[in-house]
């Protein structure tokens with residue numbers, strides 16, 4: 001079969017053996033596989049990477065010993081893996097499993113995955129749309145549920161890449177008012193089209209003042225950072241009022257200053273981080289895919305595997321949201 005290899009801003013196809021089902025590992029014919037922001041690391045890597053791509057949708061073609069899936073099942077390939085037996089895996093929070101087995105690239109014609117990380121993809125949802133259940137919507141769904149975000153809230157969303165646009169999509173579906181922040185023109189325009197009431201520039205020296213102005217004297221209660229920029233994260237912490245909640249879903253592997261006294265004790269903030277949704281919320285994910293009038297617009301580009309170079313060039317240009325392979 002064909003799979004994509006990434007190295008030094010190059011993306012190409014190579015032939016490799018077809019995967020084989022074994023035990024609870026099934027083989028899925030990949031029908032849609034989106035590029036994730038984290039795949040940029042592989043694209044810019046000086047070593048060849050053959051394991052990028054970790055989300056998508058497809059059809060089960062081989063099952064071995066699986067009792068959960070059968071041949072012909074349409075599935076959402078939820079990201080990454082888990083041991084399948086620990087409490088985290090058994091309660092749907094497999095993403096936090098501490099003994100994840102290695103997983104294989106989803107930028108390929110076929111992929112071998114564990115049956116329990118697949119969730120059913122009903123016939124009325126297309127493969128491409130279903131693939132948004134991965135990194136486009138999943139971190140935001142996790143954050144939004146844990147923040148108890150509802151239609152009466154105003155929420156600040158910093159960072160309008162695919163994850164931020166996913167957060168905006170769910171907030172808009174719930175009826176919440178969104179103040180969106182980024183510095184790239186394409187993203188700011190798209191955010192306004194997807195329902196952000198106010199779109200601000202991340203580089204505005206008076207960003208905090210503009211956010212206060214947008215709140216017209218009322219305290220902001222919720223903020224979500226998807227940019228992973230320390231500056232934006234601190235903007236979120238400062239922008240929410242006393243008792244507010246901030247969710248971090250953009251990866252920042254560095255550190256930011258947080259004051260236990262000023263931010264937590266005297267302001268009563270709740271700060272949380274969200275990675276991927278609990279698998280028991282798969283029904284809510286399907287509701288988003290079915291009911292959001294704008295969710296399909298998150299996909300701006302579709303490429304065949306053979307067009308991997310163009311796909312990655314498009315993705316890193318910034319003038320794209322979700323870029324999806326259709327192997």
Ligand SMILES: [Zn+2]
Nearest residue numbers: 036037038135
């Ligand atoms: Zn991802």
Ligand SMILES: [Zn+2]
Nearest residue numbers: 083086089097
């Ligand atoms: Zn586990």
